[in-house]
Amino acid sequence: xxxxTAKGSSWRKSWACCWxxxxxxxxxxxxxxxxxxxxxxxxxxxxxxxxxxxxxxxxVWPASALDRDEKPPCAAPPFPHVEGLTHQVAEFVQxxxxxxxxxxxxxxxxxxxxxxxxxxxxxxxAENGKLFREYIGTWGLPPRGATVMGTALKLxxxxxxxxxxxxxxxxxxxxxxxxxxxxxxxxxxxxPTVPVLPAALAxxxxxxxxGKDLMLAYHLGVxxxxxxxxxxxxxxxxxxxxxxxxxxxxxxxAAAAKLxxxxxxxxxRAFGIAASQAAGLRENFGTMxxxxxxxxxxxxxxxxxxxxxxxxxxADQILEANRGFFHAxxxxxxxxxxxxxxxxxxxxxxGISIKPFPCGSLTHPAMTEMQRLIRxxxxxxxxxxxxxxxxxxxxxxxxxxxxxxxxxxxKFSMEFSMAILLIDGxxxxxxxxxxxxxxxxxxEMMRRVRFYIDPEAEAxxxxxxxxxxxxxxxxxxIIAGRAxxxxxxxxxxxxxxxxxxxxxxxxxxxxxxxxKAVKIIAMVKDLESVQDIRTLTALCSS
Numbered sequence: 001x002x003x004x005t006a007k008g009s010s011w012r013k014s015w016a017c018c019w020x021x022x023x024x025x026x027x028x029x030x031x032x033x034x035x036x037x038x039x040x041x042x043x044x045x046x047x048x049x050x051x052x053x054x055x056x057x058x059x060v061w062p063a064s065a066l067d068r069d070e071k072p073p074c075a076a077p078p079f080p081h082v083e084g085l086t087h088q089v090a091e092f093v094q095x096x097x098x099x100x101x102x103x104x105x106x107x108x109x110x111x112x113x114x115x116x117x118x119x120x121x122x123x124x125x126a127e128n129g130k131l132f133r134e135y136i137g138t139w140g141l142p143p144r145g146a147t148v149m150g151t152a153l154k155l156x157x158x159x160x161x162x163x164x165x166x167x168x169x170x171x172x173x174x175x176x177x178x179x180x181x182x183x184x185x186x187x188x189x190x191x192p193t194v195p196v197l198p199a200a201l202a203x204x205x206x207x208x209x210x211g212k213d214l215m216l217a218y219h220l221g222v223x224x225x226x227x228x229x230x231x232x233x234x235x236x237x238x239x240x241x242x243x244x245x246x247x248x249x250x251x252x253x254a255a256a257a258k259l260x261x262x263x264x265x266x267x268x269r270a271f272g273i274a275a276s277q278a279a280g281l282r283e284n285f286g287t288m289x290x291x292x293x294x295x296x297x298x299x300x301x302x303x304x305x306x307x308x309x310x311x312x313x314x315a316d317q318i319l320e321a322n323r324g325f326f327h328a329x330x331x332x333x334x335x336x337x338x339x340x341x342x343x344x345x346x347x348x349x350x351g352i353s354i355k356p357f358p359c360g361s362l363t364h365p366a367m368t369e370m371q372r373l374i375r376x377x378x379x380x381x382x383x384x385x386x387x388x389x390x391x392x393x394x395x396x397x398x399x400x401x402x403x404x405x406x407x408x409x410x411k412f413s414m415e416f417s418m419a420i421l422l423i424d425g426x427x428x429x430x431x432x433x434x435x436x437x438x439x440x441x442x443x444e445m446m447r448r449v450r451f452y453i454d455p456e457a458e459a460x461x462x463x464x465x466x467x468x469x470x471x472x473x474x475x476x477x478i479i480a481g482r483a484x485x486x487x488x489x490x491x492x493x494x495x496x497x498x499x500x501x502x503x504x505x506x507x508x509x510x511x512x513x514x515x516k517a518v519k520i521i522a523m524v525k526d527l528e529s530v531q532d533i534r535t536l537t538a539l540c541s542s
Contacts, residue, residue, distance in 0.1 A: 085320040090267035118503035123167030124150025146202035164198035165298035170291040173358035195248030195297035196221035211530035225251030226346040231337035236330035245280020245293030252301015272314025273304040351490030359411040364486025366467035386472040390454025419445035
């Protein structure tokens with residue numbers, strides 16, 4: 001038996017599938033199969049697709065060509081082979097120590113850690129968190145393990161990591177990775193803190209680690225997942241994978257493995273275990289499953305190191321192998337990115353963006369600019385006839401809810417984001433509720449927002465989220481604005497005090513005791529001096 005397979009993203013896009021030929025020696029008859037037309041007889045296939053016979057015939061190569069390993073004329077570039085890549089990443093995690101972290105990177109990390117803790121408190125009030133705690137309550141588990149933020153509950157490490165990851169991401173208010181290359185979509189890489197911090201906190205609570213240990217593990221996890229997300233072919237995200245869920249598992253595993261003192265071989269094994277659990281599909285955006293992806297990534301990081309510590313086996317070349325993560329999940333990758341771990345650190349360049357609004361980061365440049373225009377020109381909703389928002393093509397590919405009916409859909413709606421700022425003048429946690437989304441004035445205003453692909457924004461490149469606004473007023477005036485980045489990005493960063501203000505808002509939303517909130521803000525600011533992180537997690541427990 002022999003089988004020929006046409007590979008490559010351009011080939012796939014031309015045919016929308018990957019054709020295979022089986023000889024009669026294998027099946028008893030000739031047949032063509034694809035992902036969409038399975039086991040269709042050759043005659044029926046040719047009758048259905050008139051005019052494609054010659055193209056189909058070109059896929060049946062002579063055995064001599066197969067013996068020479070020749071590729072079809074439209075094959076993708078060869079998959080890069082870098083032997084020992086997974087082990088190099090594992091060695092980076094093993095060998096890096098706290099003094100290796102640049103001081104500016106440490107300080108930037110503190111802001112994201114504080115941000116994550118505030119979101120864990122706010123997210124503990126979300127419906128899916130309640131559903132998970134209800135589910136886990138049926139197990140009859142003893143009340144011990146790691147802290148579930150915002151509650152009195154303690155759970156086994158992996159489940160505490162899941163619960164806290166779920167909470168941090170549920171409002172879509174957590175930080176985002178920036179892109180370096182112009183073919184990478186800014187904002188569409190990973191949410192760096194959520195797969196890593198819950199895993200590090202869960203493991204750190206049980207090994208009695210200090211603040212420096214926690215920050216080292218956190219930074220290593222963020223660096224590994226961000227470089228993997230930056231390296232993998234953009235097709236990974238474009239074709240439907242949610243990078244926070246897929247690439248995030250490596251970040252959670254790196255952090256947990258560092259805290260557990262793994263050597264490079266065991267870290268690589270943990271990566272192999274994590275890779276087979278990497279999951280998350282963007283079709284689930286706007287539902288409870290999006291935050292599930294993040295929680296699952298954090299849980300996977302802990303669980304993978306649990307298994308690795310027992311001697312569980314896995315492939316030790318899981319990133320670079322022909323059947324490994326980069327090939328299977330993306331088709332290709334840029335190995336040069338992976339060889340730049342810590343050179344520079346992602347937190348330093350290109351940076352991490354902290355969100356000012358609890359919704360998809362792709363809306364934030366437009367929202368930041370809309371707030372500025374409303375303030376400067378004293379615009380009210382009653383003044384507005386039409387709002388036009390032009391962006392590159394990747395934004396509508398994610399902001400898919402044009403007339404949302406609940407708060408989760410609203411987080412992926414440019415129309416809601418513009419409408420709520422015009423009507424309420426703000427867009428915080430209290431605005432992203434089912435009741436507000438379905439208000440008659442909000443629904444009506446959303447119909448006055450035109451969201452489209454603008455050639456100017458498209459030409460600016462996908463490493464930006466260029467948003468071009470035109471507000472048509474009823475008196476005939478047009479007020480225009482443009483933004484490439486939103487508030488909280490490195491181009492317009494939040495100070496520690498501004499992040500603390502956001503944290504305080506999350507704590508208030510959760511009904512958290514003000515005295516505890518103030519202590520958390522102060523403790524994270526001086527995290528390197530904390531001797532036992534249980535003093536921090538205790539402040540996050542009721």
